[in-house]
Amino acid sequence: xxxxxxxxxxxxxxxxxxxxxxxxxxxxxxxxxxxxxxxxxxxxxxxxxxxxxxxxxxxxxxxxxxxxxxxxxxxxxxxxxxxxxxxxxxxxxxxxxxxxxxxxxxxxxxxxxxxxxxxxxxxxxxxxxxxxxxxxxxxxxxxxxxxxxxxxxxxxxxxxxxxxxxxxxxxxxxxxxxxxxxxxxxxxxxxxxxxxxxxxxxxxxxxxxxxxxxxxxxxxxxxxxxxxxxxxxxxxxxxxxxxxxxxxxxxxxxxxxxxxxxxxxxxxxxxxxxxxxxxxxxxxxxxxxx
Numbered sequence: 001x002x003x004x005x006x007x008x009x010x011x012x013x014x015x016x017x018x019x020x021x022x023x024x025x026x027x028x029x030x031x032x033x034x035x036x037x038x039x040x041x042x043x044x045x046x047x048x049x050x051x052x053x054x055x056x057x058x059x060x061x062x063x064x065x066x067x068x069x070x071x072x073x074x075x076x077x078x079x080x081x082x083x084x085x086x087x088x089x090x091x092x093x094x095x096x097x098x099x100x101x102x103x104x105x106x107x108x109x110x111x112x113x114x115x116x117x118x119x120x121x122x123x124x125x126x127x128x129x130x131x132x133x134x135x136x137x138x139x140x141x142x143x144x145x146x147x148x149x150x151x152x153x154x155x156x157x158x159x160x161x162x163x164x165x166x167x168x169x170x171x172x173x174x175x176x177x178x179x180x181x182x183x184x185x186x187x188x189x190x191x192x193x194x195x196x197x198x199x200x201x202x203x204x205x206x207x208x209x210x211x212x213x214x215x216x217x218x219x220x221x222x223x224x225x226x227x228x229x230x231x232x233x234x235x236x237x238x239x240x241x242x243x244x245x246x247x248x249x250x251x252x253x254x255x256x257x258x259x260x261x262x263x264x265x266x267x268x269x270x271x272x273x274x275x276x277x278x279x280x281x282x283x284x285x286x287x288x289x290x
Contacts, residue, residue: 019181020221023174023270027225028232030170031266035233035259037163041156053081053120057129058141060111067112070138074114077129079122086113171273178218178277182210186285193286207282214278215271222270226263233259 057074059067067085075083086094091113118125126142133140186193196206233255 016181016217019177020217022177023218023221023274024224024228026170026174026177027222027266027270028228029225030167030174031226031229031263032232033163033166033170034262035229037160038259038262041160053118053122054145055116055118055126055129056143056145057083057114057116057133058111058143059114059133060139060141061109062112062138064112066138067114070112070133070136070140071114073132073136074116074129077125077132079118079125079128080116081119082117084115086115171269174270175273175277178214178274179281182214182278182281183285185210185213186282203283203286206286207279210278210282211275215275218271218274219267221274222267225270226266229266230255230263 057070059070062070064085071083071085074080091110094113116125116129126144130140130142193206237255
């Protein structure tokens with residue numbers, strides 16, 4: 001019966017439990033930050049696409065009949081696809097989040113509102129509408145929703161940059177932790193390393209022994225971190241759906257193919273990063289020992 005071979009370095013070490021926890025936690029935070037940044041950016045981008053080309057025209061001190069005449073003028077403006085006069089019920093519904101279901105008192109006059117949908121490629125639609133209404137004797141205020149969309153895009157750009165910096169810092173921290181643990185493991189087994197050197201083993205062979213260990217550790221820790229991120233994302237989506245509350249800014253959150261791809265790639269990236277850190281650390285440490 002062929003005797004079972006004993007590896008030069010044990011595949012696992014009980015002392016690396018703390019390292020496994022740290023790497024797993026870092027992978028969890030990195031994956032969650034990536035998922036959050038992607039979901040928020042994608043949802044808000046969808047919202048900005050919806051409001052591009054939309055305007056609201058406010059007409060104070062006019063009755064319903066005069067507002068209808070103004071609506072016709074707006075609809076005839078170049079670049080306008082549709083102009084619709086909002087009803088009293090629709091205006092009350094818009095005011096409900098701020099003033100409650102009772103709305104404003106009947107004695108308080110409300111402006112007439114016209115919802116306008118214009119060609120997103122058309123230019124100066126808002127100023128043209130305002131100029132045309134002024135020439136017809138109307139006092140109006142034109143609110144272009146694209147201005148709000150531009151503010152959202154700027155904020156999203158900053159948020160995405162912050163998320164990328166956070167992911168980069170977490171990945172760098174994980175690599176630094178792996179490098180420190182590799183150097184400590186190398187010093188602990190220096191006697192084995194010296195024997196391997198006397199037997200003619202090269203630095204690349206010795207580094208491969210440590211590579212395999214930390215490659216497996218990175219894969220396992222990354223898998224745990226990805227599963228924890230999946231659980232956290234699923235819990236947030238379930239809580240949002242069960243509460244019935246939905247933001248007026250962002251659409252309903254969900255896990256799509258690319259989100260799952262991020263979770264699948266997390267263990268692989270963690271394993272490769274751990275392997276790379278272990279190899280570089282061992283090669284540099286061996287050169288300083290000799």
